[in-house]
Amino acid sequence: MRTRLFFYCTYVTVVLGVRRTSAVPVPSPTAAVNRRNLMCALGLASSGCLLSYEPLQLSSPAWQGMSAASRASAVFCNGPLLDAVQRAGVFGDCKVFVDSPLKVDPEEALRRFALLPADATPAMLRAFVHEHFERPGADLVPWAPVDYTEAPLALARLKNDGLREWALALNRFWSQLGRATSAEAANSPERRTLLPLPHPFVVPGGRFVETYYWDSFWIIKGLLTCGMRETAKGMVLNLLHQLESFGFVPNGGRLYYLNRSQPPMLSDCVLALMDDAFDLEFVRHALPLLRAEYAFWMDTGDDGHAVRVQLMSGESATLNRYVTSADSPRPESYLEDMRTASHASVAEGDRPRVWSEIAAAAESGWDFSSRWMEDGASLHRARTSEILPVDLNAIMYRFETNLQQLSAMTGDSAAAMGFAAAARTRERAMSELMWSESRRQWLDVHWESSTRVDSPPSVSNWLPLWAGAFNDRQARLATQSLRHSPLLQSGGVATTLARTEHQWDWPNAWAPLQEMLIEGLERTGHREGHELALRIARAWTASNLAAWRRTHYMYEKYSAPEAGVGGGGGEYTPQVGFGWSNGVALSLLGIYGDALVE
Numbered sequence: 001m002r003t004r005l006f007f008y009c010t011y012v013t014v015v016l017g018v019r020r021t022s023a024v025p026v027p028s029p030t031a032a033v034n035r036r037n038l039m040c041a042l043g044l045a046s047s048g049c050l051l052s053y054e055p056l057q058l059s060s061p062a063w064q065g066m067s068a069a070s071r072a073s074a075v076f077c078n079g080p081l082l083d084a085v086q087r088a089g090v091f092g093d094c095k096v097f098v099d100s101p102l103k104v105d106p107e108e109a110l111r112r113f114a115l116l117p118a119d120a121t122p123a124m125l126r127a128f129v130h131e132h133f134e135r136p137g138a139d140l141v142p143w144a145p146v147d148y149t150e151a152p153l154a155l156a157r158l159k160n161d162g163l164r165e166w167a168l169a170l171n172r173f174w175s176q177l178g179r180a181t182s183a184e185a186a187n188s189p190e191r192r193t194l195l196p197l198p199h200p201f202v203v204p205g206g207r208f209v210e211t212y213y214w215d216s217f218w219i220i221k222g223l224l225t226c227g228m229r230e231t232a233k234g235m236v237l238n239l240l241h242q243l244e245s246f247g248f249v250p251n252g253g254r255l256y257y258l259n260r261s262q263p264p265m266l267s268d269c270v271l272a273l274m275d276d277a278f279d280l281e282f283v284r285h286a287l288p289l290l291r292a293e294y295a296f297w298m299d300t301g302d303d304g305h306a307v308r309v310q311l312m313s314g315e316s317a318t319l320n321r322y323v324t325s326a327d328s329p330r331p332e333s334y335l336e337d338m339r340t341a342s343h344a345s346v347a348e349g350d351r352p353r354v355w356s357e358i359a360a361a362a363e364s365g366w367d368f369s370s371r372w373m374e375d376g377a378s379l380h381r382a383r384t385s386e387i388l389p390v391d392l393n394a395i396m397y398r399f400e401t402n403l404q405q406l407s408a409m410t411g412d413s414a415a416a417m418g419f420a421a422a423a424r425t426r427e428r429a430m431s432e433l434m435w436s437e438s439r440r441q442w443l444d445v446h447w448e449s450s451t452r453v454d455s456p457p458s459v460s461n462w463l464p465l466w467a468g469a470f471n472d473r474q475a476r477l478a479t480q481s482l483r484h485s486p487l488l489q490s491g492g493v494a495t496t497l498a499r500t501e502h503q504w505d506w507p508n509a510w511a512p513l514q515e516m517l518i519e520g521l522e523r524t525g526h527r528e529g530h531e532l533a534l535r536i537a538r539a540w541t542a543s544n545l546a547a548w549r550r551t552h553y554m555y556e557k558y559s560a561p562e563a564g565v566g567g568g569g570g571e572y573t574p575q576v577g578f579g580w581s582n583g584v585a586l587s588l589l590g591i592y593g594d595a596l597v598e
Helices: 035-041 068-076 080-087 094-098 106-113 122-132 161-177 183-187 213-225 229-246 266-276 280-297 331-341 348-363 390-409 413-433 472-483 511-523 527-551 579-596
Strands: 006-011 022-027 140-142 178-181 306-310 316-320
Touching: 068 080, 068 106, 080 094, 080 106, 080 122, 080 331, 094 331, 106 122, 161 178, 161 527, 161 579, 213 229, 213 266, 213 511, 213 579, 229 266, 229 280, 266 280, 266 390, 280 390, 316 390, 316 413, 331 348, 390 413, 472 511, 472 527, 511 527, 511 579, 527 579
Parallel strands: none
Antiparallel strands: 006 022, 140 178, 306 316
16 A cells, blocks of 8 residues: 555544544645545544444543544444344335434434344334434435526527427426535534535435535536526535545545545536636636546555556556445445345455445446446446446546646646646557457456456447547547447437346436437537437437426436336436436537427
8 A cells, every 4th residue: 555645734624524623634635545544534444434333331432532424434334233224124225324314422322222132123223213313314405596597598598399398397406406514414413424515506316315426517517508607616616625625526425425436527527617607716726626636546556546557569558447445335235235245156255345346336336237247247246446447537538638628727838738648648548458440439448457348338338439539530430330339229328238137237328428428429520420419319308308298207317228218227216306317408408409309
């Protein structure tokens, strides 16, 4: 493990909820962050959970001087109470329990829990939770965006009555999905998992009542289409706030998400704001933090996201993977992870590795997909950290070119040249290692052997088009292969062709992937690319509109072969709301307008 540089500062943790001013190691904005070091500094294990657990003596040394985060973790992230409640299936969804704030301090809850019989029944545990916990999401309050308008110009000018009615209905969802951190959450952080944020925000919806990293990008794009710049800016500032607090942007706004990130889209969020209205001071504020995030993703080592690869030219290049230091079940999916690791083929000593690979797959945002499974189907055989994914490296290429642009905006030409050089090296590595001439698309790579993964086609295989990491020949060939791919269906583009129980496989189609494909095809600059982009945009919006007319819902995911039908599969009930689906639909309506109707 490499040694990292930390500086000590006086840190009043609004985010972590330490109610006193204390010296806490906080990562320098210019240094990479080691998550194990960060977790230990906060008194947490690498899984985001308590390092030691001693519940019965409230005056014991294990409790004295502990941070609010550590105290909350003793209930929500690890220990016998979490284990008992989740194993008993008190709630149908494990996330409900860990999102339910305590009515008493964690030490008192654990003391009372210890008085229950060792063989407490599910009914007894349910009664205990009802007495000592509030409803999930009670630490958030509804919030109506101050910049909301009933008829944004980009939507009101639509000539097609059906499109305009739908677009204005989607715009109204922003008020329904607006949230702010409650005063109670700031005053008693030890009683909850919520990571308070300084600005109000828009949530995805359904069971996802807090912010999520990569979801936010498409929500922000939709907000900007609706002229809601202040709300969008607040969401970007929240992400920057998390980055400054933790040295990376966590998967979501909960304590149990501090062991992993999600696809790094923050630089795109900043540029989306700048495209809407340029603000040099905002760029100067964001850029050092974005460089710190880049350093986090470019860290090497056992749990580092970057690995070195050798090219045929002898040149060494860096590519990226998803990886976490987690070694225990995800608290929000505790029972599912326990069951997965209890598979007969998994030795007890191998369970931490299984949980780590599951968490890495969750970091990808594609939780879960056949792409991460050694056998293409079984979650207990996940090998996420062994794969160099096309989509992540496309995102990292775009991250580098974004940093190039932002550095140039501030007049730092040396840094701009450095990021441009890094992007060129990455593109060469992706072309050599990932590009398949026979399949005319990019493929994931096993990083230790540098061999391409032979798996069913996936939307990820075309995302270098979105990033701009292609040459003209690749753009033409990739466009042709996508046009003839069975991934293209009447309701959009299916995520993969693998038939599994996982939600990021056939037959599901997801809004962010549609938008990335559409933008990538337009970016080729070819007529064929534009025509295919418009075809996908029309199919996707028509499916969304058909489902909305039938149900008045926007779904988290849709069925690609069945236009107008919500998707299925996965480890939780399909959700409605839905932040990024709304954002992508509104963004496409803003770009293509009435052309979405043939």
